[in-house]
Amino acid sequence: MADVTATAQEMADRAMIARVGAGDQSAFGALYDRLSGPLYSLALKMLGDASDAQDALQEVFVQIWSRARTYDPEKSSVFSWAVLLTRSRAIDRLRARGRRLRVVVESKPDEARVAEATNASMVESAADTAEKSDEAARVRYVLNNLPSEQRQAIDLAFFGHLTHHEIASQLGEPLGTVKARIRRGLLKLREQLRT
Amino acid sequence: MISDEQQDQAALYVLGLLAPHEAAAFESELSANAELRDIARELREAAGAVALMTPLQTPPASLKQRIMHEIAMKTEERTVIPLRRAPPGWVPWAIAAALAVFCGLLALDHLRLQRQLADIRAVDPLMQTTFYALAPSAPAPADAKATVAWQPGSQSGVIRISNLPAPEPGKDYQLWAVDAEHKDPISAGIVRVDKNGVAQIRFKPVEKAEHVKAFAISLEREGGVPKKEGPILLVGSA
Numbered sequence: 414m415a416d417v418t419a420t421a422q423e424m425a426d427r428a429m430i431a432r433v434g435a436g437d438q439s440a441f442g443a444l445y446d447r448l449s450g451p452l453y454s455l456a457l458k459m460l461g462d463a464s465d466a467q468d469a470l471q472e473v474f475v476q477i478w479s480r481a482r483t484y485d486p487e488k489s490s491v492f493s494w495a496v497l498l499t500r501s502r503a504i505d506r507l508r509a510r511g512r513r514l515r516v517v518v519e520s521k522p523d524e525a526r527v528a529e530a531t532n533a534s535m536v537e538s539a540a541d542t543a544e545k546s547d548e549a550a551r552v553r554y555v556l557n558n559l560p561s562e563q564r565q566a567i568d569l570a571f572f573g574h575l576t577h578h579e580i581a582s583q584l585g586e587p588l589g590t591v592k593a594r595i596r597r598g599l600l601k602l603r604e605q606l607r608t
Numbered sequence: 609m610i611s612d613e614q615q616d617q618a619a620l621y622v623l624g625l626l627a628p629h630e631a632a633a634f635e636s637e638l639s640a641n642a643e644l645r646d647i648a649r650e651l652r653e654a655a656g657a658v659a660l661m662t663p664l665q666t667p668p669a670s671l672k673q674r675i676m677h678e679i680a681m682k683t684e685e686r687t688v689i690p691l692r693r694a695p696p697g698w699v700p701w702a703i704a705a706a707l708a709v710f711c712g713l714l715a716l717d718h719l720r721l722q723r724q725l726a727d728i729r730a731v732d733p734l735m736q737t738t739f740y741a742l743a744p745s746a747p748a749p750a751d752a753k754a755t756v757a758w759q760p761g762s763q764s765g766v767i768r769i770s771n772l773p774a775p776e777p778g779k780d781y782q783l784w785a786v787d788a789e790h791k792d793p794i795s796a797g798i799v800r801v802d803k804n805g806v807a808q809i810r811f812k813p814v815e816k817a818e819h820v821k822a823f824a825i826s827l828e829r830e831g832g833v834p835k836k837e838g839p840i841l842l843v844g845s846a
Contacts, residue, residue, distance in 0.1 A: 438679060439746070445672055453667040455659040467671050475676045478682065489649060493656025500659070501624060552660040570623050571658045577625050593612065596619035596651070603654035 421494075422560060426491035434481035441478060448492065449474075452499045459503040469502045476502070500571070555605040563598030570595050610643055615651075618644065622652045647799045670837065677793075679842055680745050681786065681822060736761045742844035748772065748813040752805070754842050756823045758785075762814060767799060767823070772841070774800075775827055782828045783811055784836055788819035798832045799825065821845055 428448070432440035452473060456466035476498055484494060555565055560583075569580045581591040614637070622625050638645055656713045742754040752772040758765035767783060775781055780800070784793035797812040824843040826836050 436683065438676065438683070441679060442672070445675065448671070449667050450664050451662075452660055452663040453671075454680040455667045457665050469769060470667060470671065471675050471678065475678055475682070480678050487645070487649070488654065489652040493671040495653050496659040497624075497652065498654040504624070507660070507840070523637065544620045544749060549660040552657050556658070556661050567658060570620075570625060571655065577620055589616075592616040592620065595623070596612075599619050599622075599651050603650045606654070606657055608696060 419482055423490045427486055430481050430484050430491050448495050455499050457504050460506060469506055472502050473499045555602055559598050559601060561596045566591055566594040567598045610647055614644060615647055619651050622648055622655050638641045658666045680840055680843055709752040738846050740844050740846050742823060744842055745840055748841035766810050769801055772801050772805045777828050779827055780830050780832055781825050782832045784824045785813045786821050786822040787817040787818040788821055793836050
């Protein structure tokens, strides 16, 4: 099924990762060029320190190099695989620091969120290609249009790395409600991005 | 048909939020349920997309060089690992047990020989020398090579290079010692080749390098740099 629904970018990524798995350093360099921006941005957001984010990214890419042969396209796209590896490494580092990242999720009005997304898009546009900017802007648009409680739950779960129990406690909501918000938010995000 | 509860678990699973025993139970359920695997994949893709909501930042160019260097080093190690592999798993248990006994005896003998070797090394400088064969990596010519004879005791060595054409104007080749105790490679100075692409140079790293894993030559700005910036042309371990 995954093969049928794969986009051209996914197919190109898979071809690259296959070459990386075969020990092709130039393919690895190309994969780095494609993924390093978003992965570094994620590590930086989670760790809040450029040097730490760079070390985490180095670990991630070394992991990609050594694990490329075990990548399974049935489980995820190369991009999502790399994102979740990065998130995992960042969480390891946060744990090593002995503290958790405190993510303050405010219930901002939608206008404020749109303004924030627009500013973020401007930063990105200056740094990256129009294609990547479009993709990121689309994700932000979709996320910004999720019901605020779903977006809040996803923020806390993804960037804050709070357990679902901790999220429920922080939001003062029943555990089942929090689980459902994360699931509904992610599925809605996926559905919207497909259209 | 996948229930809401199963979907909830799938969402928590892809975000790594399940406790280990819950994750193990969910994986077992996944392996038996193709529809659930599809849902998990969809959720994983959505989770991956969440990363795109962070404003894009570009990592410094030096990070790519650092990573490519580490990959090159790992590739070198990969070529050595097969020689060190343990015996294949089909070796019968009885032979393994017998080998274990012999290994114990050999270990004792090895210790004795090590002591003797240490005594000899203390009086013979040649015995203190470790040799490193440096192989080319792009963009060096495929036939470029170098050999390093390194003496940890005196913290000095000799490098012999062949088939490495002179660098373009404004550039120099720089030798680096990759030491297990140092985060960054230690500079061992500029190396200049003659018109035939040959050099034989005595060198001494700028810092103490007691656990040298490898030597490498990179292409740097003329006069050299304190910290490696340019691409690695030759690299090799002992």
